[in-house]
Amino acid sequence: MTTTRTSRGLDKTVASATDAVADIPDGATLAVGGFGLCGIPSVLIQALLDQGTTDLRVVSNNCGVDDWGLGLLLGAGRISKMTASYVGENKEFERQFLSGELEVELVPQGTLAERLRAGGSGIAAFFTRAGTGTQMAEGGLPQRYDGAGGLAQTSAPKEVRTFPTDSGPREFVLEEAIHADFALVHAATADRQGNLVFNKSARNFTPQAAMAGRVCIAQVEQLVEPGELDPDQIHLPGVYVHRVVEVGPDIEKRIEKRTVTPPVTEGGA
Template sequence: MTEICATAAEAVADITTGASLAVGGFGLTGIPDQLIAAVAAGGATDLEVFSNNCGIDGLGLGMLLDSRQIRRVTASYVGGNTEFARQYLAGELEVELIPQGTLAEKMRAGGAGIPAFFTPAGVGTPISDGGLPWRYHGDGTVAVASPPKEVREFGAAWAGKRYVLEESITADFSLVHAARGDTEGNLVFSKAAMNFNPSAATAGRICIAQVEELVPAGELDPDCVHLPGIFVHRIVHTGPQDKKIERRTVRSAEETIR
């Protein structure tokens, strides 16, 4: 049964130093911001994080970077997070960059109990051949580089194409954000929050969800449930999310008229 937690701090209380976290959201959209803040306040360090990106300076997972609580990040891109880039280039943070679709599938496969899969994405590049800098020395030389991966060809239906083996992702905990949830842990995600939240949720051995609205069991239309409660171990009602804009851009009046 899903445990109902009174606070985000209670929900993440057993996330300790050295834990691995699969975190949902895309940029600052659909991120479990209050759970991340609670992890930051809890003081756990040496964390390994799997997420599409690492927030921006001071927001989202950027909070954990600012407080030096993350040891390693597996993500699709650095984005506009200057502290993320600084720590990586200074040799303070280990970073594995993966094609976005591959990262999503690695999480989904991990949650489905699939240990690895073959994909054409990255064949013939350092993704498959190895040599990507995972960690730098302070002087800018490479301390740890990615190893080469297995590449194979398959039968007639796939003739002429090569595929690289990617191992799936599982984590100690997953942190996700949903628009609605019920007391049995069933979750409904809103719009772009579908990005990475469902797959991250299943990749964690213990899934912790923050929800904007919590309703009694049976109130959600089963056809509208995106993630069944069987995957959700803890849920906390955090109320409406203070949604942030990752990069605000505006047009001049003249440009708008044109």
């Protein structure tokens, strides 16, 4: 799928989510934006589910919940490896991991964001303090179980070096950049050239995920013409975005857990 040049310039719009994900093959690596269920590309995920794509290697902060977001792909057995920071909202995730059906790479949240950003910035690797002195650096973290209570695969040791700091010499662990075949992201507004604007906390990991994808597909609630967005308000420039599909503002949005204050009754709480 290619973008087209029209009188409006470089037009990256695609007619539907189905068309946008049509060339994502089995075995692809995906970088997916979102935090919990906030700012997830739910329409693109559903289109990928409907398409039947399988053996996906997904990089995202978490894997949705059992019946929404990336949890839909997981529940259908379409994800073979998950690289994430948090996996505690999905019971099917736990079952697949412990049964040996799913490979899991756990990454500290800040490290995950920086690995994605590095992938889109031409940075091969970087050193960080996060994870030093733990299995994150020393190796041995469970990545796949054998289905019988034993480990089939663990993480490998990483390079650790000592650097001077203001508080003296400290150890740092080497982390490699993440590169994905495709990135799936959600934005509040986009123009036809792929410049994106996010809504508050729905921004979360999305710019980094978008940067890491060799092909970035963005579902957007509102599509405007080039020049309508204030350049100073653009959160992600269109150079990182290859396809834009308008899904409208009325798409279903969920939260993991609804917490509300009990109503106050007459005469007391």
